[in-house]
Amino acid sequence: MIQIRGLTKIYNGVPVLNGIDLDIKKGERIAIIGPSGTGKSTLLRCLNFLETPEKGEYILDGKMIDVQKAKAAQIKEMRLRTAFIFQNYALFANKTARDNIAEGLITVRGVAKERALERADHILQDIGLADKADAYPASLSGGQQQRVGIGRAMASDAELMLVDEPTSALDPEWVDEVLQLLTRVAQAHQTMLIVTHEMAFAKEIADRVLFMEGGRIVEQGPPEKIFTNPEDPRTRSFLRKIL
């Protein structure tokens, strides 16, 4: 569905992504693990053009986008085809839960307001927050906010969901409800790229696990292989520390 070639991102002279190559197939759920500061989140942010990479290409259905020369229309296309789920939820503070979900449909995707709100209500029902439709983000718990964030991504029908440490900012009591919802989304064969520190979750939902370190993909494979029999000593040492 999307191929990434030689993606390079440099912050203040320090390369954070060091020539990433990655093919994401339709329906594939990929978990990215690795130590902090190794470019996992940056990779996701580059795909959504929240960061402009220094070098590299995206190939979308055979069409090539040179990341450095991407035109506004290409950037918008990438953003419409990807949906970002933020670590800190990043819900629109001036919009209710319902409007947060409907906003992109109305403003960017040209869906009639009435239909968009209907869809939002439907999704709120689905994620178990129908009674919070008119609540502003500040009055929701962290877990509820993140579920609305996931709902916003679901509403977009984007082909690729970029999920950036969805539970890292949550109090432990809210982690399960968010992981359960994400698991459900994943089981519907939504293509996903998930950065996570929740190894059990990664193991359960991922078709493929990438281990990243130093801005490179060090090792990748099916979860059974990566978690039980990793080849690279760096993967082994990382897993030993956290499991």
Next chain:
Amino acid sequence: MRALDLDYMLGLLPVLLKYLPLTLGMASVSMVLALILASLFAIIRVVRFPVLDWVTRLFISFFRGTPLLVQLFLFYYGLPQLFPSLTLIDGISAAIIGLTLHFSAYMAESIRAAILGVDRSQWEASKSIGMSTGQMMRRIILPQAARVAAPTLINYFIDLIKSTSLAFTLGVTELMGAAQKEAAGSFLYFETFIVVAVLYWLVVESLAFVQSQIENRLSKAVSR
């Protein structure tokens, strides 16, 4: 000391009240125009549009750095000298233009600060769903910035209402101009201007009341 002529003061009240709509009208029109202009300036400064940013800075610097009275004279008496077609400009229009530009310069800076105060995540979330910068500003950033900027902007509005009194120097008969004429006829300067002062004061106080109501409502919408 002579006693105040209370009958004169009471009789003056309805006479001067007739000019209050003009004062409030000039203030309101200038405020709306200044708000639009200030938001534009603030966005230009925040987004750092290449040439416009520089022009805007110069504009703000000039209109904050020079007295309002000088600016009004420049528009009303000065510009028609350079552009004879502008002799048609009347005092009210000149005052509205001057007040608008002057206050837009001040308000642009507080709106800019309020925009920069909106959490970074709001910008990222807007961009990530594919919004254009304009959509993001209109639907997400400015509404949140407005909440922060509202108290300051209402203060500027209060200042603006009082500043309309300078329009009398351009020959406009608004509240202050009318009072000037009345006092010149009756020679009761103290009585006249204390009535004018109280009128301005009452207007500003009622606005301050509205201000507290607005702030209450704005904080309710976002807080727990």
